[in-house]
Amino acid sequence: MHRIELDKTYRLRKKVLIGACGLLSIIGIFLGFFNLLKIEASPVLAIFELIYSLLSLLLMFRALNDRHQIWEVHLYVYGLTALIIFAIYIADLTSFRFCWALVVPILFFLILGKKSATIPTCILLVFSLFDISVKSAVMFSSMIVNFTCSYLMVWIVSYVYETNRENSERELQELALLDPLTQSYNRLALAKQFQKMSTKPNMSMYMLMLDLDYFKEINDSYGHETGDIILKECAAKISLIANHHCTFRIGGEEFCVIVETKELAQALALAESIRQQISQREFNFADQILSITLSIGVAKFETDMTLSHVLSEADAQLYKAKHLGRNRVVYKQ
Structure with missing residues (x-):
């Protein structure tokens, strides 16, 4: 970056x-x-x-x-x-x-x-x-x-x-x-990218909050080394779909994607594409095939919103996606 x-x-x-x-x-x-x-x-x-x-x-x-x-x-x-x-x-x-x-x-x-x-x-x-x-x-x-x-x-x-x-x-x-494990950009990079983008006139963007479903169970059942491999491959896939410079790892299994667009449909389509491609990916460990899904919360950036405010809005939608059964994209209408 x-x-x-x-x-x-x-x-x-x-x-x-x-x-x-x-x-x-x-x-x-x-x-x-x-x-x-x-x-x-x-x-x-x-x-x-x-x-x-x-x-x-x-x-x-x-x-x-x-x-x-x-x-x-x-x-x-x-x-x-x-x-x-x-x-x-x-x-x-x-x-x-x-x-x-x-x-x-x-x-x-x-x-x-x-x-x-x-x-x-x-x-x-x-x-x-x-x-x-x-x-x-x-x-x-x-x-x-x-x-x-x-x-x-x-x-x-x-x-x-x-x-x-x-x-x-x-x-x-x-x-x-950079995040040392996934090589995605980290929270510091997110803060600086957001600050730069939010000061542009007439800026319109959406924030996607992504969380891998049942990731703790994978770590507990197959070990943290397996979890790290899955994290790295999921991060690479998300970066490939959403653009490396717009993808950030902000927590253990949490990622954030900034979508610079005025169209809600475009942001939702990107989120759905990420969700589908991750869920279709299969991981082979010790002769066992693992699959993983992710839940996504979407929030729109409004004028004068801070980064913490946008993340909070996206996190609230992510919580709803988890509550509704996971493996879905949720946006507050």
Whole structure:
């Protein structure tokens, strides 16, 4: 369920952004006054550095209060890129200001991610190489070769680190959202999926609550290992019929299915299809053929209903299905 985020990346980028803004504000103030007071003063650069340090403080406080926007972060990064480019442009090579270009790719990747960081990283590399070649009057000087190799190494390391971090987080997210036995999504995933879907305008959906009939007797008679096998196969069948991303295991033998539709008939047809296909499945254990049925309660999502409210409604219909003899679909008319 890759579209459901656990927001760890957001929190990490926010912390990096706050730290970067705080550090760059201090550096900006120091360099701003330094460029104003030194013998060969650079007043324009100093003013830009002081302005950037104030913007860094402003963005830091906005991030601390969780009020910053993604466009502000992009603007901040591109502003830093422009400031470094300007600083390199007005200085000669002996100032070594181009060394700043070797630092920021790491920052760009940590704040923006590998996709968004590629453009400012590439812009800075191209301009730095152009500036060095023009000022050194040599197209392939040792300075250009060493700078290029160093910059590319920083770029590659940043890219590889961010790629591995994203992959590791994706795997951890999947582990956090999956039920370890059935590999269906769990209650946490259900809560996040419901929250995302319920906030859509004009959303219409139904909740199916499914419970395997007489499952305790199967565990008691044939053992929990047999019960686990049946659970896994039933979960796989339900996921196949209802879509894996809409199927959740929320209890021992209880499952939940979200049906995004405005048509009651479509939700009931899906529930009936699940019920029939599960009841037709036969399990062979120790030369004995077992069959299992399930009961299903159906509830409609109404505006402003919470997840617990919808589950409660579906559970009430499930209870009626059990009371009426099991192996049936019940919806409150």
